[in-house]
Amino acid sequence: xxxxxxxxxxxxxxxxxxxxxxxxxxxxxxxxxxxxxxxxxxxxxxxxxxxxxxxxxxxxxxxxxxxxxxxxxxxxxxxxxxxxxxxxxxxxxxxxxxxxxxxxxxxxxxxxxxxxxxxxx
Amino acid sequence: xxxxxxxxxxxxxxxxxxxxxxxxxxxxxxxxxxxxxxxxxxxxxxxxxxxxxxxxxxxxxxxxxxxxxxxxxxxxxxxxxxxxxxxxxxxxxxxxxxxxxxxxxxxxxxxxx
Numbered sequence: 001x002x003x004x005x006x007x008x009x010x011x012x013x014x015x016x017x018x019x020x021x022x023x024x025x026x027x028x029x030x031x032x033x034x035x036x037x038x039x040x041x042x043x044x045x046x047x048x049x050x051x052x053x054x055x056x057x058x059x060x061x062x063x064x065x066x067x068x069x070x071x072x073x074x075x076x077x078x079x080x081x082x083x084x085x086x087x088x089x090x091x092x093x094x095x096x097x098x099x100x101x102x103x104x105x106x107x108x109x110x111x112x113x114x115x116x117x118x119x120x121x
Numbered sequence: 122x123x124x125x126x127x128x129x130x131x132x133x134x135x136x137x138x139x140x141x142x143x144x145x146x147x148x149x150x151x152x153x154x155x156x157x158x159x160x161x162x163x164x165x166x167x168x169x170x171x172x173x174x175x176x177x178x179x180x181x182x183x184x185x186x187x188x189x190x191x192x193x194x195x196x197x198x199x200x201x202x203x204x205x206x207x208x209x210x211x212x213x214x215x216x217x218x219x220x221x222x223x224x225x226x227x228x229x230x231x232x233x234x
Contacts, residue, residue: 035223037171044214045163045171047223059221062122095170105152105218107161109182111170 009115022096
């Protein structure tokens with residue numbers, strides 16, 4: 001059974017940092033592209049970042065480029081999102097999600113329950 | 122970036138009736154090499170993560186009831202819920218996975234009339 005569990009959310013001040021973590025199990029983690037998707041209150045999902053199975057390719061939404069860094073540890077089946085220079089509009093539930101295939105052009109088939117990030121002074 | 126739009130914003134349908142949701146992409150999401158539309162539909166209920174319903178525009182994910190169906194190609198797509206059930210009350214989002222950044226539509230809220 002595929003399981004995805006995020007952690008690391010919480011309250012951060014504007015300009016501050018947080019590191020999100022995602023623990024995955026039930027599938028061959030290293031074979032799949034992984035993504036972070038966020039959903040602010042009352043809005044639709046927003047794709048934030050993605051990373052290839054071997055970690056060599058990464059992509060970001062323009063809204064987070066230069067501030068967020070995605071990474072993965074395939075030996076631990078973990079995905080990370082380092083978030084720096086946080087802004088109020090980064091406030092959202094952040095989901096870790098698995099793509100349904102080994103390359104980029106696949107839908108998001110499994111999602112964690114999400115971790116809430118609140119940026120406020 | 123590919124912009125996704127949806128219509129209507131919300132709709133109320135009687136139990137057992139049909140709900141139809143439209144999605145449009147600002148660019149073609151049909152891959153000519155494999156003739157697949159890189160378009161997915163998700164169901165979102167309060168307090169839960171989005172749930173993948175259909176992909177390739179019309180392929181139902183395992184376990185999804187067959188009252189959910191998808192159609193369309195290129196830039197115009199439709200999600201149809203036949204014989205609406207109470208548990209189908211949710212917000213439905215389309216998403217393109219043709220080009221990065223992958224983008225979602227603004228959502229359509231489905232309620233019971």
